[in-house]
Amino acid sequence: MSAPTAPTVPKAPSFADIRRAAEAIAVHLPPTPAWSYPALDAVAGCEVVVKHENTQPTGAFKVRGGIALAATMPADQLARGLVTASTGNHAQSIAYAARLADTTATIVVPTSAPTAKVDAVRLLGATVVTFGPTMTEAVAHARQLADERGMSYVDPGNTPAIIAGHATVYVELFRQRPDLEAVYVPIGSGSGAAGACLVRDELAPHCLVVGVQSSAAPAAYRSWASRRAEAAPCLTRHSGLATGHSFDLPQSVLAAGLVRFVLVGDDAIDRAVGLLAHKAHTLAEGAGAAALAGLLHDDARPARCAVVCTGGNASDDDLAALQPSPLPAD
Numbered sequence: 001m002s003a004p005t006a007p008t009v010p011k012a013p014s015f016a017d018i019r020r021a022a023e024a025i026a027v028h029l030p031p032t033p034a035w036s037y038p039a040l041d042a043v044a045g046c047e048v049v050v051k052h053e054n055t056q057p058t059g060a061f062k063v064r065g066g067i068a069l070a071a072t073m074p075a076d077q078l079a080r081g082l083v084t085a086s087t088g089n090h091a092q093s094i095a096y097a098a099r100l101a102d103t104t105a106t107i108v109v110p111t112s113a114p115t116a117k118v119d120a121v122r123l124l125g126a127t128v129v130t131f132g133p134t135m136t137e138a139v140a141h142a143r144q145l146a147d148e149r150g151m152s153y154v155d156p157g158n159t160p161a162i163i164a165g166h167a168t169v170y171v172e173l174f175r176q177r178p179d180l181e182a183v184y185v186p187i188g189s190g191s192g193a194a195g196a197c198l199v200r201d202e203l204a205p206h207c208l209v210v211g212v213q214s215s216a217a218p219a220a221y222r223s224w225a226s227r228r229a230e231a232a233p234c235l236t237r238h239s240g241l242a243t244g245h246s247f248d249l250p251q252s253v254l255a256a257g258l259v260r261f262v263l264v265g266d267d268a269i270d271r272a273v274g275l276l277a278h279k280a281h282t283l284a285e286g287a288g289a290a291a292l293a294g295l296l297h298d299d300a301r302p303a304r305c306a307v308v309c310t311g312g313n314a315s316d317d318d319l320a321a322l323q324p325s326p327l328p329a330d
Helices: 015-026 038-044 063-072 075-079 089-100 115-123 135-149 160-176 191-203 219-226 248-257 266-280 286-297 316-320
Strands: 034-036 047-052 082-085 105-109 127-130 182-186 208-214 260-264 304-309
Touching: 015 063, 015 160, 015 191, 034 038, 034 160, 038 047, 038 266, 038 286, 047 160, 047 286, 063 089, 063 160, 082 089, 082 135, 089 105, 089 115, 105 115, 105 135, 115 127, 160 191, 160 248, 160 304, 182 191, 182 286, 191 208, 191 248, 208 219, 208 286, 219 248, 219 260, 260 286, 266 286, 266 316, 286 304, 286 316
Parallel strands: 047 304, 082 105, 105 127, 182 208, 182 304, 208 260
Antiparallel strands: 034 047
8 A cells, every 4th residue: 555645735925926915915904014112122232123013904914814815716716705713813814804805704713712802703704613622623623614515714824825915014024124134023823934034035135034932832943943844732822823733834934944943931922012012102912022022032133123013912911911021031
């Protein structure tokens, strides 16, 4: 008996794909700002440019992925409806895109998903199905629903059009600040960081891309370090970073594209939430503050850096971190 064939990894989007995604997104969303703040620079010991994806209508950068995906789907496929699994921000992206495209969206969420994000998905008109304690069970159920109902399953990490949409963050950023020496990107599935690497290669080859992940959910880090797909316990309290396994397509880009990968504890991420609020007038969820936590942990940070505040959908735990705090410890 022959060995089973390994699943084919989808091809990463080209820069032409990313440009087309940017054109589709520009119809619905303006560019987000990129600001630096003297008080935050003083804490970090370098210039820190904050890319404000927390200002998106869904509160997170992932809205770009849903819009880009819907723009590339055949009309008959889109009409069958979309189904995916998510703890919140990807779910809102697909719900938002489905509403723009006048189609339906079904979102499977684990029981651990933040209530506020689940409520936001419902308010966007999507059907929410709660299934299983973690994303592993939720993803399996979403795939089952797609098969049973003939809907289009949207993989949050392995869909090239999603990555092309997420990459448009960096098209804007590198045009806003072509002098950046490093950009720090939080990693859950790795779709955003993969997009950063693809755009950096085209627009800013001198700039380093540094990945940041919670040490309480290190699957992507372990996969990047070992160069093979790995799973790991997913114990982080920050939902946007809560992935228990790696995604093949982002990892195929990150393997060559990331210069470093930094792991930070959830407490350090909480302190970064507080610093963004007090030093940069910015409300960030944990995943949205992870890039700053990684920069502060990285002794090799250069003089001009950017951190991407990927989301502002703060949970109760994130809001509890808004008390003034000293410089975060490593």
